[in-house]
Amino acid sequence: MSHWFENAIERGEQLTLSAQRTASLELLKNTPWPTRKTEAWKYTPLKAVQGFNATASEVLAAEQIEGLQAIDVVPGSELPTELPAGLTMQWLAADDVDASLFQQVKPNRHLFGLVNDVLAENVLQIRVAAGTEVATPIRIVQQLTAGSETHVRVLVEIEEKASLTVIEQFAGSEQSLNTLFAEYRIADDAKLEHYRLALQTEQAMSLGGSHFQLFDRSQLNSNVVGFGSDVSRIDMDVRHSGQHAFAKLNAIYLLDGKELFDLHSTIEHEMPNGTTEENIRGIAAGSARAVFNGRIHIHRDAQKTLAELNNRNLLLSNKAEINTKPELEIYADDVRCAHGATIAETDKTALYYLQSRGIGKEEAQIMLNFAFINELVDDMPNQAIAEWLRPQLRQRFAKMGE
Amino acid sequence: MTEQIDKALEREYEAGFVSEIESDTFEPGLNEDVVRRISAVKGEPEWMLEWRLKAFRIWQEMEEPDWAHVGYDKIDYQAISYYSAPKSMADKPKSLDEVDPELIETYNKLGIPLHEQEMLAGVAVDAVFDSVSVVTTFREKLYEAGVIFCPISEAVHKYPELVQKYLGSVVPQKDNYFAALNCAVFTDGSFVYIPKGVRCPMELSTYFRINEQNTGQFERTLIIADEGSHVSYLEGCTAPQRDENQLHAAVVELVAMDDAEIKYSTVQNWYPGDENGKGGIYNFVTKRGVCHTNAKISWTQVETGSSVTWKYPSCVLKGDNSIGEFYSVALTRGAQQADTGTKMIHIGKNTKSTIISKGISAGKSNNSYRGLVRMNPGADGARNFTQCDSLLIGDKCGAHTFPYVESRNPSAIVEHEATTSKVSDDQMFLCQQRGIDPEKAVSMIVNGFCKEVFKELPMEFAVEAGKLLEVSLEGSVG
Numbered sequence A: 001m002s003h004w005f006e007n008a009i010e011r012g013e014q015l016t017l018s019a020q021r022t023a024s025l026e027l028l029k030n031t032p033w034p035t036r037k038t039e040a041w042k043y044t045p046l047k048a049v050q051g052f053n054a055t056a057s058e059v060l061a062a063e064q065i066e067g068l069q070a071i072d073v074v075p076g077s078e079l080p081t082e083l084p085a086g087l088t089m090q091w092l093a094a095d096d097v098d099a100s101l102f103q104q105v106k107p108n109r110h111l112f113g114l115v116n117d118v119l120a121e122n123v124l125q126i127r128v129a130a131g132t133e134v135a136t137p138i139r140i141v142q143q144l145t146a147g148s149e150t151h152v153r154v155l156v157e158i159e160e161k162a163s164l165t166v167i168e169q170f171a172g173s174e175q176s177l178n179t180l181f182a183e184y185r186i187a188d189d190a191k192l193e194h195y196r197l198a199l200q201t202e203q204a205m206s207l208g209g210s211h212f213q214l215f216d217r218s219q220l221n222s223n224v225v226g227f228g229s230d231v232s233r234i235d236m237d238v239r240h241s242g243q244h245a246f247a248k249l250n251a252i253y254l255l256d257g258k259e260l261f262d263l264h265s266t267i268e269h270e271m272p273n274g275t276t277e278e279n280i281r282g283i284a285a286g287s288a289r290a291v292f293n294g295r296i297h298i299h300r301d302a303q304k305t306l307a308e309l310n311n312r313n314l315l316l317s318n319k320a321e322i323n324t325k326p327e328l329e330i331y332a333d334d335v336r337c338a339h340g341a342t343i344a345e346t347d348k349t350a351l352y353y354l355q356s357r358g359i360g361k362e363e364a365q366i367m368l369n370f371a372f373i374n375e376l377v378d379d380m381p382n383q384a385i386a387e388w389l390r391p392q393l394r395q396r397f398a399k400m401g402e
Numbered sequence B: 001m002t003e004q005i006d007k008a009l010e011r012e013y014e015a016g017f018v019s020e021i022e023s024d025t026f027e028p029g030l031n032e033d034v035v036r037r038i039s040a041v042k043g044e045p046e047w048m049l050e051w052r053l054k055a056f057r058i059w060q061e062m063e064e065p066d067w068a069h070v071g072y073d074k075i076d077y078q079a080i081s082y083y084s085a086p087k088s089m090a091d092k093p094k095s096l097d098e099v100d101p102e103l104i105e106t107y108n109k110l111g112i113p114l115h116e117q118e119m120l121a122g123v124a125v126d127a128v129f130d131s132v133s134v135v136t137t138f139r140e141k142l143y144e145a146g147v148i149f150c151p152i153s154e155a156v157h158k159y160p161e162l163v164q165k166y167l168g169s170v171v172p173q174k175d176n177y178f179a180a181l182n183c184a185v186f187t188d189g190s191f192v193y194i195p196k197g198v199r200c201p202m203e204l205s206t207y208f209r210i211n212e213q214n215t216g217q218f219e220r221t222l223i224i225a226d227e228g229s230h231v232s233y234l235e236g237c238t239a240p241q242r243d244e245n246q247l248h249a250a251v252v253e254l255v256a257m258d259d260a261e262i263k264y265s266t267v268q269n270w271y272p273g274d275e276n277g278k279g280g281i282y283n284f285v286t287k288r289g290v291c292h293t294n295a296k297i298s299w300t301q302v303e304t305g306s307s308v309t310w311k312y313p314s315c316v317l318k319g320d321n322s323i324g325e326f327y328s329v330a331l332t333r334g335a336q337q338a339d340t341g342t343k344m345i346h347i348g349k350n351t352k353s354t355i356i357s358k359g360i361s362a363g364k365s366n367n368s369y370r371g372l373v374r375m376n377p378g379a380d381g382a383r384n385f386t387q388c389d390s391l392l393i394g395d396k397c398g399a400h401t402f403p404y405v406e407s408r409n410p411s412a413i414v415e416h417e418a419t420t421s422k423v424s425d426d427q428m429f430l431c432q433q434r435g436i437d438p439e440k441a442v443s444m445i446v447n448g449f450c451k452e453v454f455k456e457l458p459m460e461f462a463v464e465a466g467k468l469l470e471v472s473l474e475g476s477v478g
Helices: A003-014 A019-029 A111-119 A348-356 A361-378 A383-401 B002-009 B032-041 B046-061 B101-109 B139-144 B152-158 B160-166 B177-185 B425-433 B438-454 B459-473
Strands: A071-073 A087-092 A122-128 A138-143 A149-158 A163-171 A176-186 A191-198 A204-214 A219-226 A232-240 A246-255 A260-269 A275-284 A289-298 A306-315 A321-330 A336-344 B023-025 B084-086 B123-129 B132-136 B148-151 B190-194 B203-209 B220-225 B230-238 B245-248 B251-256 B261-268 B280-291 B296-303 B308-311 B314-317 B323-332 B337-340 B343-346 B352-362 B366-375 B383-393 B398-407 B413-422
Touching (some): A111 A176, A138 A149, A149 A191, A163 A176, A176 A219, A191 A383, A219 A260, A232 A246, A246 A289, A275 A289, A275 A361, A306 A321, A306 A361, A321 B413, B032 B046, B101 B203, B132 B152, B139 B148, B152 B190, B152 B220, B177 B251, B190 B230, B220 B261, B251 B261, B296 B308, B323 B337, B323 B366, B323 B459, B366 B383, B366 B413, B383 B438
Parallel strands (some): A149 A176, A246 A275, A260 A289, B123 B203, B314 B343, B337 B366, B343 B366, B352 B383
Antiparallel strands (some): A087 A122, A321 B398, B023 B084
């Protein structure tokens, strides 16, 4: 067993925990450390996590997103006091966290969900009252600083007919370890616009997920951007617990160097008439490793479901690798489900075409790579975020060409 | 509609009869002595026994895999008898005339003529009954062409150098749990060698039949196509209708040398168990082929039987420009469970693979496609195309897809797509409006759904496969 893992359990044992968190600790003690044979971690070695030792903890506010007016939340610091009407936010004390919370991260799916259950020092609760449309986005920022180990839990409840935008943003490149799990409960007719910007790189390790539960006619529009680091793992879980709910999930990952990025998505269609659209695009260069696992599970009662998943990848180097597994598990007959996955290099004829028009090879490559993912950037409802992302993506592409 | 489905699914398993044949059967149980006894009964040389014992020791160390999307009661390996042979085979009949007429009758009932003069299209048959090969037809004619087609137990004696060289070269003893078990206790199966540049003059076929109760069937097939040769091989199987589950753990190894081509077709119709999942065959099979330069291996399978299927015919595309193909129709109904698919391992440059998988689920069954496509770093210019379609008939069944796609070469192109649908009301309405009764309409729609695979089957098999689907689906929609 790993050093870090043993240590985490020991730390958990020393905490005074609520009943629910104690139960998670017991489960954690009986969970073996994942190996290559553990399906959920098949392509994602956790050696770097094992070897991690927290040395410092420093809270930093992250860089602003230019042109974006947001309510900033930095775990470990004071919450903003002036909030729009109908929106409430609070840090929960460790023994407050019971009953309705920690419902969505299934322990059998995610070991680090359990770690987060036990060790989360910052638990943020956000509530939007029924009928309230909150125009200002909430931005939860995690600046991963050298030697830090942070575990954050975010619990969001959007009541009937309310709407909200949440940005989970990660930055940093120093050796650090972070888990952040966000749980969203989107009530009847409510809407959530969601971003998970996993822009941490190099030695900043982050494992976590965003979990959504959708009720009748609710809508989710989620956008993930990932750069990859020693270990970057995100689980996006969507549960259709109501009818006629609509979930859209777009994700982009751009990897270079020795980066690893692992995206797992699980869509549970438990009720009839739900719709899910997933579009995942990835590019891997250098000696990076990309992992995508997209599972769509249509339960017996989920008739008339419409679910589509599309995963397209560009592999730019013969040292990089891409592993993808789109899964369908279907128990209802009157549904329309499809998935597709491709892996290839940049289209040579397109490259030639651009070169024949006098565009240099490198520039042409950047243009084509950018075009490959730009569709999903364009699709982001918040243009300020899209605008802020584009130059960063371009910079990545320039580096990939080297 | 549901009533009609239920009614249709009650159809009888036509191959479910038991033949009254006296057999020599080992006591149930498995240990080193049993492995030694099997080897002794077969009069095997020392090296073969050692090979078996090594496999047995490996098997003892292994754990039964549980990753497949199937559920079944734990198998008691000590309750199975590992050898059963018709008594009349003890003194090795020299010709068909000496074979127990009851045995020949069994094959006739199954529509497998063993009398050479009765053969229509000139297919050479090796008939394996429980643990032994009963008869192999057209051997002389094949021998003239230089083709070796005989029971593997005979090949161990007659062609030890070939067997020693290739046995386990594709599926080694430690490959997986069921393969290791097979290596230790396999009793018979077919051996095929096609010499350099020879195009096998007729289709080769092995017909497997489990008859005895409480026995497992562990057959092993080894096909070697030497440089530039060509062979088409067919495999069929049935078993009596019994309340107990029976284990069938086979291994098939194919070696396609440079420029050779092997076409391997299977119509699997083991007893599927009753509607509630009682009885039936556990079909846990390891099939794999190695393609050398410019070689081609094509797997075509129609899976309609077995209560649990665990089967992944695979191609290791080792040589440059080699080609792997997998065409599959898997039909599950009643309480059947199938977890089947393929692996395409691209090692050589410009290797190509095509996977077409059609899964049809009816009743309370579960049908999974599980596949792996791997592009190794050296597989420059490799290409894969995968299409998995599922058809659901009824609202109590399940259809699943678990494709693993791994690429480590930028110039390789991998494409995977999967869809799920049902027999739509529109299609049914259109057919019925034109005076086609509902049963026929379903059969037509399903046949259309499977067409891409059926066209890959040799003619006789395509007919049999079409018929099997027709019977299985009789009245599925109303």
